[in-house]
Amino acid sequence: MSKRNLSSPPSSPLARAAALCVCLALAACGTDTSKTAGSRAALGAVKSVTGLFAGGGGKAPAKAGPDLADLATRALAATPGPVMLGVVEKYEATLVIAPNASNGDYVTWKTPDLRTFSFKQGVLTSTRGFGDDLMSSQADDAIAMITQRRTGSATRTWYFLSGVGNTTALKMNCSYATGDPVHLKIGAIDARTTPVVETCQRGGVKVQNLYWVDRAGNVVKSRQWISGAMGYFVTQMLRQ
Template sequence: MSLNSPRIFPRASCLLVLLLAMGLTACGNDTSRTEGTRIAVDVAKGLKSRLFSGKKSPSSQSSADPEALATIALNSFPGPLIMASIDSLGTVSALGEFGRNGDTQTFSTAVQQTMTFRNGLLVGTRGLGHDLMSANLGPADSLIRKRQAGTYKRVYRYLDGEAIERPLPLSCNLTVGEVSDFTFAGTRYSTVQLDEACKVTQLTVNNSYWVTRDGTIARSRQWIGQVIGYVTINLLRSERI
């Protein structure tokens, strides 16, 4: 409504500056009252860093050498470990085993973002935003471990913008690909590549798994969801030492 009164603009910008200045003074232990100010300060800081700095924030690990990171992780954590890199987020992180429940295994980053796998297949993520809430695999995990081709249906579940859970059913075709030998973080793997192509209407998901003779998934590239895209997972250690 300020449009019909041009003189209000200098006044409004003055108010804005004052509000931001006051934002820095908000204090107290009642978060229901201080949160608004904290958000305003965060927004102002974000704007400032966008305006005055071309550098990426130092927390981004995109330039980290995966092998070096793997060595550090192996030396500092005794339990099962994986390495995950998410292209769209530009992150490479080591995740240590956080919990095990039946055939599912949950791994966590240092800042408690988690990925949950059932027999090596991703069935959930938490703390990334746009998370995969859960997944029904159908026979995918047993076929992959047996390095066998097959056709089946599987379901991914997400929360929509209203936070209502929505299933995404997919029709999948699993094919056996080429033999592939590689070394990662000091361990040599002899694997066969399995490619899983899943489809629903306009969407195609292409997951790949590199599986050893004993059914271990040494490396995989798996889909998290439409927003985050794919994560590449390398096995660092499968059992506690």
């Protein structure tokens, strides 16, 4: 086999076809999205498979740590109402999140890229738009323990989708403990809070959530579990 001149453009039929394929996948065109979506998505899949072998596991690259105080100032300036900072630990990116909808006691907060988090009285009950979302929760007893800063135990249920898309429930027994009061001052928040530790366990699954709750029962800061694959979500309220 002769040595290939590396500077020459790809000339084998395979290379030409591959180049054309990539161009078209980027530019598959038409009004029938059901036919063009496939090739676009397939390109994404090729990237994720190469990522798999590169050892990255498809994980989003860690973003450089932003200056939190600066981010808080800008977030507060951008909206007159409630706003929080959130970090999905797995992605290590800080999100600015504002409330988008409410239904009864549930408030849904939305990120600029259209992912959402729903809370009931500050306790995370569902997420949307991520892979492996938390679909819904039954957590009323737990919410009472947390917002009233009590010690004791309660059961709480998380609902997920299985691999085939069925609703599955994870019911865990949880214990609640409180810590010494902590003063939190960030953004428009200036509150004396009680840390509440929620420890839940079932079989091999163990979850530990943390809530900093003010005297009115508001969760000002928290670290809450989303799902096995998504891990934990950290929130910091900037304005209630």
